[in-house]
Amino acid sequence: MARILSDTDSFIEIYDNHQVSSALESFLVGDASKSDKRFIDDLLGKAKLTVSDLRSCGFKDTAKHLKMADELIHRQYLNNATSSEEYRLCRF
Secondary structure, eight states: OHHHHHHSTTHHHHSOHHHHHHHHHHHHHTOOOHHHHHHHHHHHHHHTOOHHHHHHHHHHHHHHHHHHHHHHHHHHHHHHHHHHHHHHHHHO
16 A cells, blocks of 8 residues: 555655555554654545545555466466376376
């Protein structure tokens, strides 16, 4: 989610991702200082996102990466199963 805020508009040049990440973490936990809260509210306003929108975008981004990893694992499994079957058939 910090990357989403950092990547929006021209934030990459202006904001440090570590700073955004730690401020966002404390903001979401409910333990943010006034400056962190103001910082995140400012980023959300500039990005035209609500906290719910940000969470939704973060979930979609994570789900996309999980799907790609799942597909890769599935392809590797199929390749290994095919290779094992071909090896077994060639031995006899």
